[in-house]
Amino acid sequence: AQSVTQLGSHVSVSEGALVLLRCNYSSSVPPYLFWYVQYPNQGLQLLLKYTSAATLVKGINGFEAEFKKSETSFHLTKPSAHMSDAAEYFCAVSRLTGNQFYFGTGTSLTVIP
Amino acid sequence: NAGVTQTPKFQVLKTGQSMTLQCAQDMNHNSMYWYRQDPGMGLRLIYYSASEGTTDKGEVPNGYNVSRLNKREFSLRLESAAPSQTSVYFCASCWDRDQPQHFGDGTRLSIL
Numbered sequence: 222a223q224s225v226t227q228l229g230s231h232v233s234v235s236e237g238a239l240v241l242l243r244c245n246y247s248s249s250v251p252p253y254l255f256w257y258v259q260y261p262n263q264g265l266q267l268l269l270k271y272t273s274a275a276t277l278v279k280g281i282n283g284f285e286a287e288f289k290k291s292e293t294s295f296h297l298t299k300p301s302a303h304m305s306d307a308a309e310y311f312c313a314v315s316r317l318t319g320n321q322f323y324f325g326t327g328t329s330l331t332v333i334p
Numbered sequence: 335n336a337g338v339t340q341t342p343k344f345q346v347l348k349t350g351q352s353m354t355l356q357c358a359q360d361m362n363h364n365s366m367y368w369y370r371q372d373p374g375m376g377l378r379l380i381y382y383s384a385s386e387g388t389t390d391k392g393e394v395p396n397g398y399n400v401s402r403l404n405k406r407e408f409s410l411r412l413e414s415a416a417p418s419q420t421s422v423y424f425c426a427s428c429w430d431r432d433q434p435q436h437f438g439d440g441t442r443l444s445i446l
Contacts, residue, residue, distance in 0.1 A: 230374065253432045264338070264424055264437030265377075272432050311376060315431040320365050320384040321392065322435060326376035 224248065225312050227325035235333045240284075240299040242328045244312030247293065252314040254295045256286055259309040259327075268310075271295060282306070307332045336360050340425050340438035347415045347445045355410040355441050357425030365428050366408035367392075367435065368400060370421040377424065383408055415445045 228243040246252060253272050257265040269280025276288045282305075286297045295312060312325040341356045359366065364385050369377040369392075379392030383402040397419060399411045408427075412419060422442050426435040 255434055257434075257437075262439075264439045265426075265435075266437070267434040270434050313435075320382060320390075320431055321379060322367070322431075323379075324369075324377040326374060 224252075224316075224323035225314050225325040227310075227312050227328050229328055230326065231329045231331070233331040233333055234302045236304055237301050240297070240302045240306065240330065242297040242310050242312075242330065244286075244295045244297065244325060245293055246295065246312075246314050248314070248316065251288070251290055252316050254286075254288065255313040255315075255322075256280065256284070256295075256297050257311045257313060258282075259311065261308075265311060268297070302330075302332045304332050304334065306330060338425055338427055338436050338438035340423075340441050342441060343439065344442045345444070347412075347443065349415060349417060349445060351415050351445075352411065352413050353415065354412075355423055355425075355443075356407070357409065357438060358407045359425075359427040359436070360406065361427060361436065362405065363427035363429055363436070364405075365430070366402065367426040367428075368398075368408070368410045369424045369426065370394065370419075371424060371440070372421050380410065380423075417445050419443065420445045 226245045255270045256268040269278045271288045279285045315322045338359045367382040368380040381400040383389045386405045425438045428435040
C-alpha cells in the first residue's frame with residue numbers, strides 16, 4: 222500500500238520564487254517523516270526530518286517543512302529558489318513499528334533563470 | 335568519512351549472468367537497506383536488515399538475495415540477471431526508524 226504521495230512529478234519555478242513541494246502520508250498514527258534531495262548521479266541526502274518535537278522543521282539550504290496532522294501533510298518549502306536547488310526531491314516516512322521506510326515517487330524541481 | 339560505500343559503480347551484464355553488489359558502512363548503524371530506483375517509481379525496497387543476523391523482504395524481492403555478512407556489510411546478489419533488473423541500486427543504513435538513512439552513491443546496472 223502506498224504510504225506516501227508526492228503531488229506533481231515535475232515542478233518549475235523562477236529563480237527567487239517560492240518553492241512548494243507537496244507530500245501527503247497515509248497513516249492513522251503520525252509517522253516519522255523525512256525529506257531528501259538527490260542531485261544527478263548521486264545518492265539521496267537528508268534535507269530535514271520530523272520526529273514529533275516541533276511541527277515546523279528547518280533543514281539545510283534554507284528549506285523547511287510543516288507537519289499538519291489534520292491534513293496528513295508534510296509539504297516542503299523554500300522562500301526563494303536558487304539555481305542550485307534544481308534536483309529531485311523525495312518525501313519518506315517510517316512507522317512507529319517495523320524498520321521499513323516508504324518513499325514517494327519524487328518531484329523533479331527545475332529552477333528557471 | 336566514507337559513510338556508505340557501494341561497489342561497483344557501474345556494471346553491464348548479459349541475461350542469465352550472476353553478480354553481487356557490495357555495500358559497506360562505517361557508522362556502526364544497526365539497519366541496512368537495498369533499494370532500486372527506476373524512472374517515475376521512486377525508490378522501492380528490495381530487502382533490508384534491521385540488525386546483524388536478520389534479513390527481511392521488502393516490496394520487490396523477487397530475483398534477489400541478500401547477505402548481512404557482519405554489522406558493516408550487506409550484499410545484494412542477482413542469481414540470474416534479467417533485463418527487468420536494469421536499474422540504479424542504492425544501499426542505505428541508519429540507526430533506527432526515527433533516524434535518517436545514509437545513502438551510497440549507487441550502482442548503475444544494465445542487463446542486456
